[in-house]
Amino acid sequence: MSLPTPHIETLRKEEFAKTVIMPGDPLRAKYIADNYLENVTRVNAVRNMFGYTGTYKGKKVSVMGSGMGMASMGIYAYELFKYYDVDNIIRVGSAGSYKEEFKVYDVVLVEESYCESDFVEIVTGDKARDVKSSEELNKDLEESAKRQNIELKKAKAHCTDVFYRKNSDDYKKIIKKYGCDLVEMETAALFATANELGKNASAVVTISDSFITGESTTAQQREQSFTNMMEVALGTITEK
Numbered sequence: 001m002s003l004p005t006p007h008i009e010t011l012r013k014e015e016f017a018k019t020v021i022m023p024g025d026p027l028r029a030k031y032i033a034d035n036y037l038e039n040v041t042r043v044n045a046v047r048n049m050f051g052y053t054g055t056y057k058g059k060k061v062s063v064m065g066s067g068m069g070m071a072s073m074g075i076y077a078y079e080l081f082k083y084y085d086v087d088n089i090i091r092v093g094s095a096g097s098y099k100e101e102f103k104v105y106d107v108v109l110v111e112e113s114y115c116e117s118d119f120v121e122i123v124t125g126d127k128a129r130d131v132k133s134s135e136e137l138n139k140d141l142e143e144s145a146k147r148q149n150i151e152l153k154k155a156k157a158h159c160t161d162v163f164y165r166k167n168s169d170d171y172k173k174i175i176k177k178y179g180c181d182l183v184e185m186e187t188a189a190l191f192a193t194a195n196e197l198g199k200n201a202s203a204v205v206t207i208s209d210s211f212i213t214g215e216s217t218t219a220q221q222r223e224q225s226f227t228n229m230m231e232v233a234l235g236t237i238t239e240k
Helices: 028-035 070-083 119-124 135-147 171-179 186-195 219-224 229-236
Strands: 019-023 036-045 053-054 059-064 088-097 107-115 130-132 155-159 182-183 200-210
Touching: 019 028, 019 229, 028 053, 028 059, 028 135, 028 229, 036 059, 070 088, 070 119, 070 186, 088 107, 088 135, 088 186, 088 229, 107 135, 107 182, 107 186, 107 229, 130 186, 135 186, 135 200, 135 229, 155 171, 155 186, 155 219, 186 200, 200 219, 200 229
Parallel strands: 019 059, 019 088, 088 200, 107 155, 155 182
Antiparallel strands: 036 053, 053 059, 088 182, 107 130, 107 200
């Protein structure tokens, strides 16, 4: 496929850094670019899925939205890895907590994701539903958090295609059967795509809602207040 791709408009792969920080919300990508990066250039606005490249503490980095769900994440991750020569993608986003020890505003490293759909099998040919993130990136993220004195918990995610479920108590069975600690909608697609293409991917999420306490955060808080996870992800850039 020649550049640009159907979903990313820039004609030069060099306009993307080797590492992309990828929130689901394109406005969160804009927030990161506006508040953390210097020398910023917008590299994508197709479908308002904003992408930016700039520098963080002198190091080149890109940030771009993925949209919601595995289908959208799979498209952008594949095109970035395959056609723009990106090596690393770090998802930053929100997740719902299934367990008491993961509280609202906690920052969590996703080491493994259980895929509730057939996405992993379709992309990789592997019938396994569990898919792991990059050990190399995870180490960088843990070191970044430690340097910044940010507590970084570790978890296994339940990655689902369905936000509004018929049976709201399904999560109890999923916890018991698959050992999941939290729920979100993108990690399995990101990890599977990275693994299939020989690239690196991980995810740092902030707990936005709790299935245990019923606590939740607003859309504005999710867009602008989850700064610790952004700083943990960006901190890996200075290690390269």
